[in-house]
Amino acid sequence: MTKTLLKSLLIDQPSGTPESVIVRCLSQRGAISAAQIARMTGLARSTVSTALTGLRKSGMVVEIVGPQEGTKGVGRPAAALALNPEAGTCVGIHISLDEVRLMVADVSHSVIAEQNIPLGVDYTPQQAARMAKEVIAQSYADKGLPVSGLLGVGVSVSGPVSPDGVVQRASIVPTWAGVNIRNVFGPVLQQPIFADNESNCSAIAEMMWGAAVGHEDFVLFKIDLGVGGAIVQNGRILTGIAGGAGEFGHISIDPTGDLCRCGNRGCLELYASFTRPLEQIARVVGRSVTMDDAILMAEQGDVRALRMIGDTAEIAGRGLGMIGSVINPPLIIIGGRMALAGDILLVPLVASYEKHTLIKARDLPPELRTRITIGKHTENDVLLGAVGLVLRHHGRLQ
Template sequence: MGVHLNQQDIRLAIADVSHSVILEKSIEVEPGYSPQCAAAVVRDIVTVAYGVCGLDISALLGVGVSVCGPVSPGGMVQRANGMPTWAGVNISQIFGAVLEKPVFADNESNCSALAEIMWGAAAGYEDFVLLKLDLGVGGAIVRNGKVITGVAGGGGEFGHMSIEPNGGLCRCGNRGCLEVQIGVDRSLQEMSRLYGRIITIYDVSAMASQGDVGARRMIEDMAEQAGRGLALIGTIINPPLVIVSGRMTRAGDMLLKPLVAVYEKHTLMKARDVPSPMRTRVMIGKLAENDAVLGAVGLALRGLAALP
């Protein structure tokens, strides 16, 4: 089973050992909910969901949990950017005590990468990079089929690369992070003020598709900054594949084409200089809407397989 902890909802997915997804469910929760509350909500959802599916709860083998922010190999949230009160919380211990099953926890972008490996655009790839463009910016590095989490769980945190040291203050405490430079949340607030109504991340793509110049400019500006950040990553890693994920990918080619153009302008190994098999492919992921919760399922499946 996989669980994704969002600021305002908890998502759950149940799969069998053959990787077939049986059920997906989402439930809204009050912002600022506690880890203990989340564990109890998940327990209740699981009980109901297993009953709906005609399954015995004893058949639950393990749980993967996806959360915003870096997570240590032992399951502790290091810096909970999206859910600040969760910093220092050991997900594996708290959820394990309530669910009485093995619990495996990781950052949501790392889980998204696992989902793309198991069900999505990265099938057949051993090495790739994932860049997640949502209200925040995340990332993951996959090498030999495994996500590189880093010694303390901070591997692949592309959104917190300091691109402009004198730039705007980031929620992580640094300045000019890629997440700040891309500025999805800030841009949505600006558009909401200009249009006199709340503009959501879903609205932007729809408005741009209908020819709205403000929405198109917002997407182009984000693509410019994301492409520059991705070019740094490409120069360092030179991956065979880059998957762009997150809800901003609803914009499709309106986002991808300018992003790739900027990437090609600023990265070292340019497509024109190398033969086709050696070029970095940049593509939109197949699971942008539910990759984190599906990746949490994959996290549980991999974790259980590794147990003695």
């Protein structure tokens, strides 16, 4: 009963009643006070109070006392309200080259299960959907969760996704190019499907659980084996007309440069990702090196790893300086695996940003400066974000 009602309020109703507005707010924010709900929704405090009485009576909203994982630093009061963890669950799926990863979380923002499904590099989207269905059923059975409590499935894709759910460019996962995510997962899973590209999912993860909690406007810049990004404004991901916003890795910085996998020349990704630096380090040390290896080497003072991370920071800062001259955001979060290098990456990156962007921090009072910081999630950000698609009702495919 409660589950049906929650699904109706959270997923089906396009807008409307105070109850559905409050449930969506809690779904997005985790645990907050009644006063915060009133402020965030714009509803009158008396309206919030009346609606909450009903929602608590029905068991859909519960009071949480004491600190809870993932909500630290949000200024959460001692007694906060949250959706009843038993009232519903979400599934997040991440599609990558040779596997599909899957996460189950409840509406109070707690992760219940996580699983990787190896599929081999030539798997078809249909195989992925069938396997996802099996794994979801198995995970729910293992945890004793009713599948009827599933509110929706969020899909994170390594490529731009158009508003109608078509994967636009999929050089990382070629079998998904041109595929309509809704058509693949909808009929098999029989659930509301949400989708966006992986960097936008990472931004949602940082916004809901990470370094952007409490921030409505920021830019995410991921430095990994590729370069990705996302723009958040007024708490919403900027998708662009065709799903192509935030594709920072494919800013062409040298029109005569090397060919990029996207078909353009001299894309930022070729210079600011850590793929080429790893090749350079591997060449001089005479063995293959991972990003984690390189970071460890740099932490131990290896001048070669330090130089490669510094050079990457320099050009990433230059690319971010361009983005700064376009958007002038209040906050930039550095994500991706290389963010684990911390200050070794951040310090030269910030210096390079300051050098190349138009508006210089030194000319501004602190409150007008763009703050650049390391993200909190690098391991499972895309999966958390895929769950977040459902909780934030972002990227719903109709």
